[in-house]
Amino acid sequence: xIFNFLHMKKIVVLLFxxxxxxxxxxxxxxxxxxxxxxxxxLKVINSPELAAxxxxxxxxxxxxxxxxxxxxxxxxxxxxxxAINDSKRSLRMDSTNAAFYLTEADIFFAANETRNxxxxxxxxxxxxxxxxxxxxxxxxxxxxxxxxxxxxxQINQALKVNENLAKGYYLKGNIxxxxxxxxxxxxxxxxxxxxxxxxxxxxxxxxxIYGAKKNALAFEYYNNALNLNPASTEALYAKAKLYQDVGxxxxxxxxxxxxxKNDAAHTFSMYNLGAIEFGINxxxxxxxxxxxxxxxxxPKYAEAYYARGACYQELxxxxxxVADYNMxxxxxxxxxxxVDGLNSLGK
Numbered sequence: 294x295i296f297n298f299l300h301m302k303k304i305v306v307l308l309f310x311x312x313x314x315x316x317x318x319x320x321x322x323x324x325x326x327x328x329x330x331x332x333x334x335l336k337v338i339n340s341p342e343l344a345a346x347x348x349x350x351x352x353x354x355x356x357x358x359x360x361x362x363x364x365x366x367x368x369x370x371x372x373x374x375x376a377i378n379d380s381k382r383s384l385r386m387d388s389t390n391a392a393f394y395l396t397e398a399d400i401f402f403a404a405n406e407t408r409n410x411x412x413x414x415x416x417x418x419x420x421x422x423x424x425x426x427x428x429x430x431x432x433x434x435x436x437x438x439x440x441x442x443x444x445x446x447q448i449n450q451a452l453k454v455n456e457n458l459a460k461g462y463y464l465k466g467n468i469x470x471x472x473x474x475x476x477x478x479x480x481x482x483x484x485x486x487x488x489x490x491x492x493x494x495x496x497x498x499x500x501x502i503y504g505a506k507k508n509a510l511a512f513e514y515y516n517n518a519l520n521l522n523p524a525s526t527e528a529l530y531a532k533a534k535l536y537q538d539v540g541x542x543x544x545x546x547x548x549x550x551x552x553x554k555n556d557a558a559h560t561f562s563m564y565n566l567g568a569i570e571f572g573i574n575x576x577x578x579x580x581x582x583x584x585x586x587x588x589x590x591x592p593k594y595a596e597a598y599y600a601r602g603a604c605y606q607e608l609x610x611x612x613x614x615v616a617d618y619n620m621x622x623x624x625x626x627x628x629x630x631x632v633d634g635l636n637s638l639g640k
Contacts, residue, residue, distance in 0.1 A: 350363070357393070360380075360383040364379035368403060373400055373403060376400045383396075394416065417430075423454050428450050429461055432445070441472060444468055448461050463495050478498075482498055491521055493518055497531070504531060504534070512532065512535065515531060516532075524555055530548075542573050546569060549565055560594055560597070564587045567582075567600060577604035580600070595625035602614045602634055603630075615640055
């Protein structure tokens with residue numbers, strides 16, 4: 294089967310687009326969540342930290358700090374009901390401690406109760422107007438719900454109290470990046486690094502900004518991020534993707550393989566390995582292996598079905614190509630490349 298040039302170009306372009314933020318919900322999501330909750334419960338029950346805290350609480354039951362510490366431990370293990378109970382107990386015992394309110398806000402935020410978190414944080418900044426943690430957390434919450442002006446107001450107030458707050462500049466950098474002001478985003482993130490040269494997030498975000506421009510400076514930022522966290526899947530993947538985008542395919546392959554050593558179910562790395570094999574190495578059989586692995590890891594990965602279908606079409610395996618294009622369209626109706634693929638096969 295000979296593709297016309299336009300159709301082949303569509304396939305190659307599609308295979309090389311960045312899919313970093315693509316995700317699908319699994320049909321068994323609730324079962325997985327229950328499993329995670331049970332696993333967390335088991336970990337907290339067997340936690341030496343919890344045993345030590347319980348012992349201290351038995352010895353000193355009037356120490357509000359201990360209940361706050363236990364609330365944070367429960368939060369760490371996602372036992373949110375126990376966490377909020379201990380948080381409220383610590384506040385009943387001492388309502389003058391700003392840190393206790395901040396713990397309560399963190400728990401509400403983790404429970405996706407943003408309104409309650411906002412009320413708590415507004416109370417904190419009212420009662421403790423120079424508490425920079427409270428100001429930054431409230432700014433972060435406003436950023437989370439995309440109220441950027443309110444976010445800037447809280448963050449700037451915190452920076453008036455202390456101009457050396459790396460987190461404040463980091464948050465501003467993220468807001469500027471989200472609203473499309475790349476220049477101010479870079480400036481704020483660089484200032485965050487000046488204040489804290491171990492700010493992993495700032496290094497990574499700067500890498501992503503420069504990587505989007507295919508600017509080689511991104512590699513320096515990714516390397517700095519990986520020096521701080523060598524096992525970061527996000528940084529490893531971003532670096533490999535940039536190698537792919539700038540045409541350094543050998544390095545890209547090595548990068549994706551490194552990601553898969555850390556995360557054997559990383560579907561985007563599997564997909565992009567398939568893209569390289571098909572689009573660059575002209576090996577559709579090997580590409581099919583990678584796309585199949587991606588589909589096995591995420592059975593609702595529509596683009597992977599399309600890409601595998603294109604490989605089958607190249608191999609003149611019409612039945613499998615049609616099956617994959619149709620499956621892609623079941624998952625993503627009216628997906629134009631799959632429609633084009635079926636049309637080219639007379640289906």
